[in-house]
Amino acid sequence: MLTKELWEELGPKWPRSYWDDWVRAPEQRSDRACIRPEISRTRTFGKKGVSNGLFYEKHLKQIYLNDAYTSFTKMNLTYLLKDHYDPVFEKQVQASQVVTINDVKGDRLAKGGFYRLIYHTKDNFKKLAKSLGLMDDFKAGVPRTGYKGTITFFYRGLRIFLSPGNNWKGYNPSWS
Template sequence: MLTSTLWMELKEKWPEAFWDDWMRESGQRKGRACIRPEISRTGISLRGKKGVSKGLYYENHLKHIVLNRNFYNFSQADLSYLKKDIYDRNFKETVLKAVSVRINEVQNGKFSNGTILPDNVKLLYDTVLHFRRIARRFEVMDDFRVKFSKFICFFLIVLFSFAIDFNHFFFSSC
């Protein structure tokens, strides 16, 4: 969602396709960040094939997005944790506390010694090529546009879920 103020700023130059990549360009970002929803408020239908990427990613990624069917009263929820200073601090703290793991440990759901992985773990990468190799193992979009991955939207970290109830991170070590 955009605020009406942001829409007024951007509407005259809004692109016909790949608006999500366009929004990542510094001319539009201007130091702003986008909040990734915790609860999907939209579903992707066959009409989604004609969306932002003109069908480029629909089959592999977008068609798997499912609309949340359980009511959540956003107007009654305490969303103060989304304020930039609070969110940034909490996110950085979570990533710093996340345990570094190897690819095979994430895939197996446990450390090589048999111990179950904690909720938050991180995989380190140091080059675009290394990121792509890891991303492909987990079927995470691996394209780089506007000098960073589509999904690197916060402190060079790509957040993805691989197993139910786990949050896993790619964390840039460079």
């Protein structure tokens, strides 16, 4: 969701397609980031449209809408504000068990745990992402669905953080 102020800034120049790439560009991002919901509140219902159908079969058609009503207006969502969210997120990523791709794909990990795959280079990220069936693209150094360089996803019931090493200093715009 966008605030009214952000829409007033971005709306007039919003592109007709590939908006998800466009919004990751530094001119739009302006050092802002967006956390994504664990359960999607939108879905793509046709091959044409987003990305002109390029990723529909492999990635988009598996997205399902949540069908359980949630009264968000009655919930305290302050934990999602940056000053609260970032320390918890960073602690969660750092505290997760570092594993290898062989551990993840070999069904050697206990369900319910948090696990971390670390990448150090663009090529290393792309190799790991492809082997897990994730989209592996970058825009201005930002990986798709990345927050602080980390992709959070579930793989065979495991919560995985595909994340940069501890010395990460920010996005590298040459990773595109």
